[in-house]
Amino acid sequence: MAKFFNSSIGKKLMMALMGLFLAVFLVVHLSINLLVLKNDGGESYQKAVEFMTSNVLIKIMEVFLFGSFALHIIYGIILQIQNWLARPVRYVKTNHSQTSFFSKYMIHTGLIIFIFLIIHFMNFYFVKLGWVAIPEGATHRHDFYNMVINLFKNPFYSWLYIIFMVLMGFHLHHAIQSAFQTMGWNHPIYTPIVKFIGVAYAILIPLGFAFIPFYVLYFF
Amino acid sequence: MDFTLKIWRQENAKAKGRFETYHVTNISPDCSFLEMLDQLNEQLIQQKQMPICFDHDCREGICGMCSLYINGRPHGNDTGVTTCQLHMRRFKDGETIWIEPWRAKAFPVIRDLVVDRSAFDKIIQAGGYISVSTGGVPDANAIPIPKEKAELAMDAAQCIGCGACVAACKNASAMLFVAAKVSHLALLPQGQVEAKRRVKAMVAKMDELGFGNCTNTGACEAECPKEIKITNIARMNREFYKASLT
Known part of the structure; x- marks a missing residue:
């Protein structure tokens, strides 16, 4: 078993499985975020936040989630370093081979998502844990609604957030179909469907996330 | 057809390599890429210079010996062909062509364009x-x-x-x-x-x-x-x- 997880294909399978789990998490996260837009002063959103912060099952899933993030990042870095070492002397002429464009920049877009994640934690998760002081305008540590609105009222923050979402879309564009290929799920009928769903996911999920700051900024 | 060639030269596995510039003239558009290199080597031999080492064998696309990373693509700018099946008509007259060996840690350069x-x-x-x-x-x-x-x-x-x-x-x-x-x-x-x-x-x-x-x-x-x-x-x-x- 240890041999399997040390092999290149084993490590890639871990990347794929963790990545897909994170992709599912994004759907849950987005569906809660969209409640911000409901015109009820944040009541339903706060309810959802309360559920997510108190439910035992969610707490357990949270451990899996952080584990997945950590493994996805650690394996990603190990694989990337091995890949760089596999070609010590670079080509002078840049590669003109036909490739899927976004697949070449997974480590870069991944790093950007990681930077975003740190900012995101500073703004929300660490506030909840009490590691970061409660920002102005929020009444208590779980008052995510006011934290969100206050942050998104800032055009600089909102547009930075939107740019981060576009870059996350680049990462996701390659992610889904690549994960299926790594799992060995390549089929003449189903692979085109997987690719289509992968691209649709990579467009719709970041679009959903990016719509919230846009809406708060200009229509709230 | 005339071409300027930028070719990777390296004496042996340990030596530091460099690109050298060569010119070839009067190349037939129907000649294969390897035949073009043969003509360059003839020229070099006549000038009492060391010819360029490159791998080749069957010259009909089935042995897998020919390599060459040409203008940023393995086997050059054509699909589904080996370098011996690549023809000079695929290039523009007067074009500068960069020729590099396969680059990989697992494929060390033996000499010039030949890798192990x-x-x-x-x-x-x-x-x-x-x-x-x-x-x-x-x-x-x-x-x-x-x-x-x-x-x-x-x-x-x-x-x-x-x-x-x-x-x-x-x-x-x-x-x-x-x-x-x-x-x-x-x-x-x-x-x-x-x-x-x-x-x-x-x-x-x-x-x-x-x-x-x-x-x-x-x-x-x-x-x-x-x-x-x-x-x-x-x-x-x-x-x-x-x-x-x-």
């Missing part, structure tokens, strides 16, 4: 075969194989082991080569007995030799002179999981 591809042999030696007792030639139809399977196995078996997949891959990964060899045997009844041992041994050898990891970028598939598909990589992954986890 014995890493591929080592992967094959690890398990890319079926063990049979030698004897009389078996009857062709003794083992029935469904047509579809035979076709897929033949598609995979087309791999000539040239290393273009490694050269094209941004990670210098040998996955397409290994996948072609694993698929070829995994699809046939003769390959079943050793299937599990084979895929594990070949993947372990590939990792050990310092090839990179696959990121499903698809450059290998785009540059393979035999147009081997990355569906073979998915098949190898399945075979590997089956062998490792069951």
Whole structure:
């Protein structure tokens, strides 16, 4: 078993499985975020936040989630370093081979998502844990609604957030179909469907996330 | 046709290499890329200079010996061909052509444009075969194989082991080569007995030799002179999981 997880294909399978789990998490996260837009002063959103912060099952899933993030990042870095070492002397002429464009920049877009994640934690998760002081305008540590609105009222923050979402879309564009290929799920009928769903996911999920700051900024 | 050539020259594996500029004139558009290099070498020999070393053998696209990374693409600017099948009419008259050796840690340069591809042999030696007792030639139809399977196995078996997949891959990964060899045997009844041992041994050898990891970028598939598909990589992954986890 240890041999399997040390092999290149084993490590890639871990990347794929963790990545897909994170992709599912994004759907849950987005569906809660969209409640911000409901015109009820944040009541339903706060309810959802309360559920997510108190439910035992969610707490357990949270451990899996952080584990997945950590493994996805650690394996990603190990694989990337091995890949760089596999070609010590670079080509002078840049590669003109036909490739899927976004697949070449997974480590870069991944790093950007990681930077975003740190900012995101500073703004929300660490506030909840009490590691970061409660920002102005929020009444208590779980008052995510006011934290969100206050942050998104800032055009600089909102547009930075939107740019981060576009870059996350680049990462996701390659992610889904690549994960299926790594799992060995390549089929003449189903692979085109997987690719289509992968691209649709990579467009719709970041679009959903990016719509919230846009809406708060200009229509709230 | 006239060309300016920027060619990688390197005395031996240890020496520091450099690009040298050469000019060739009066090249027929119907001449192959290797024939163009032959003409350049004739010129160099006449000038009492060291000719350029490059790999070649059959010159009909089946041996897998010719390599060359031409203007940023393995085997040059054409699809489904080896360098010996690449014609000068594919280039513009007066064009500058950059010629580099395959670049990968597992393929060290021996001299000029020649690289050591014995890493591929080592992967094959690890398990890319079926063990049979030698004897009389078996009857062709003794083992029935469904047509579809035979076709897929033949598609995979087309791999000539040239290393273009490694050269094209941004990670210098040998996955397409290994996948072609694993698929070829995994699809046939003769390959079943050793299937599990084979895929594990070949993947372990590939990792050990310092090839990179696959990121499903698809450059290998785009540059393979035999147009081997990355569906073979998915098949190898399945075979590997089956062998490792069951």
